[in-house]
Amino acid sequence: MAEDLVLDGAIRDWVLIPLSVVMVLIGVLRYFVSKLMRSSQLPDAKILKEGQVIIRARNLRAAANFIPAKSFRARRAYYSNEENGLLHVPKGQTQNAQAQMFSDPNMAMDMMKKNLSMIIPQTLTFAWVNFFFSGFVAAKIPFPLTQRFRSMLQNGIDLSTVDVSYVSSRSWYFLNLFGLRGLFSLILGEENATDDTARMMQMGGFGFDPTKSLSAEKDSLDIVQHEWALPKFEQRAEAVLKKFVS
Amino acid sequence: MAVNGELGADENKSSDASNDLPIFNAENLQTNMKVIYYSRTFLSIIGGVVAGILGLTGLMGFIFYFLIMAITSIGLAAKAKFSVHSYFDCWNRIILDGFLSGLMSFVLFWTFAYDIIHIF
Numbered sequence A: 001m002a003e004d005l006v007l008d009g010a011i012r013d014w015v016l017i018p019l020s021v022v023m024v025l026i027g028v029l030r031y032f033v034s035k036l037m038r039s040s041q042l043p044d045a046k047i048l049k050e051g052q053v054i055i056r057a058r059n060l061r062a063a064a065n066f067i068p069a070k071s072f073r074a075r076r077a078y079y080s081n082e083e084n085g086l087l088h089v090p091k092g093q094t095q096n097a098q099a100q101m102f103s104d105p106n107m108a109m110d111m112m113k114k115n116l117s118m119i120i121p122q123t124l125t126f127a128w129v130n131f132f133f134s135g136f137v138a139a140k141i142p143f144p145l146t147q148r149f150r151s152m153l154q155n156g157i158d159l160s161t162v163d164v165s166y167v168s169s170r171s172w173y174f175l176n177l178f179g180l181r182g183l184f185s186l187i188l189g190e191e192n193a194t195d196d197t198a199r200m201m202q203m204g205g206f207g208f209d210p211t212k213s214l215s216a217e218k219d220s221l222d223i224v225q226h227e228w229a230l231p232k233f234e235q236r237a238e239a240v241l242k243k244f245v246s
Numbered sequence B: 001m002a003v004n005g006e007l008g009a010d011e012n013k014s015s016d017a018s019n020d021l022p023i024f025n026a027e028n029l030q031t032n033m034k035v036i037y038y039s040r041t042f043l044s045i046i047g048g049v050v051a052g053i054l055g056l057t058g059l060m061g062f063i064f065y066f067l068i069m070a071i072t073s074i075g076l077a078a079k080a081k082f083s084v085h086s087y088f089d090c091w092n093r094i095i096l097d098g099f100l101s102g103l104m105s106f107v108l109f110w111t112f113a114y115d116i117i118h119i120f
Helices: A009-037 A045-062 A069-080 A093-103 A105-133 A147-153 A169-179 A181-187 A193-206 A210-222 A233-245 B026-054 B059-079 B091-095 B101-119
Strands: A137-140 A166-168
Touching: A009 A105, A009 A137, A009 A169, A009 A181, A009 B101, A045 A069, A045 A210, A069 A210, A105 A169, A137 A169, A137 B101, A147 A166, A147 A169, A166 A169, A169 A181, A169 B101, A181 B026, A181 B101, B026 B059, B026 B091, B026 B101, B059 B091, B059 B101
Parallel strands: none
Antiparallel strands: A137 A166
16 A cells, blocks of 8 residues: 555545536436426327227236136237237338338437437536546545556546555546436436436337337237136135125 | 335235235335335435445445445335235345445445545
């Protein structure tokens, strides 16, 4: 262990605390800005209907074992028969819907807005930190680390003799960026900005396509093995009722 | 230290008598999981600040974190009146869930408090 560095108290007052406070405030601000920019477009009736059908089919699948076999078969036929079942998608429509989905400019716009509201504050904060606070040690983590962490924790300081547990201000910014996620989920409620963008990334990857999920739901409904969960139920009900009568 | 005030778990009735089918209300289960996540995050932040103020360093801090998480688990189990299976589907939910996600917050707040008090 090298001898301890003496850090100026002014660094704490003017770097460490302001940096953390600013990070928190920017997180809160970003949350509200992205909330404001979220355009509330009218949902398409067809898509909404398909979503509801999927939810109903899922409920049926989840509770399949609590209804008699006959009722289950009847319901399954209602959802997934090949002629007019609710989950059956006619062949021609599939491509059409997909193409329409992709050409919808509103959706792409929305996605871009969301991404921008994420990226802009981050770049700005990073530039701000870089400009004002680069090149000195701002903090010290209270546990030892190996040399491999040097590039991570002492970003912006090119001294190999400083102990690895000292953190440069730029790296303190990164630590804040990752560590404050828990705090945000506490103060902003569940759907905070970071989760939101993660979900958007996922969805943007393959393009949300309701017809595909319809047919997927149909397949999984088809392979459900029905197993009547309450075989002795009628006898039990009979016994209970008899007790009442007698 | 065990601040389990916000643990307002709502019940998952799984008592359908006679047969031992696992019957869960998925939404309630989700709510309970969320409550666990919140209380763990909250406690890891508080614990980080406490560890920093106490001036724990090195391994001691991590031991302190494990201790806090263990206390949280016990507190959650006590809040569920030790009949975990009427609130969650398995014990792992109480013991392990959200264990690592709290670590980052813990380290951050530990460092923050430690630096403010002990370094300068």
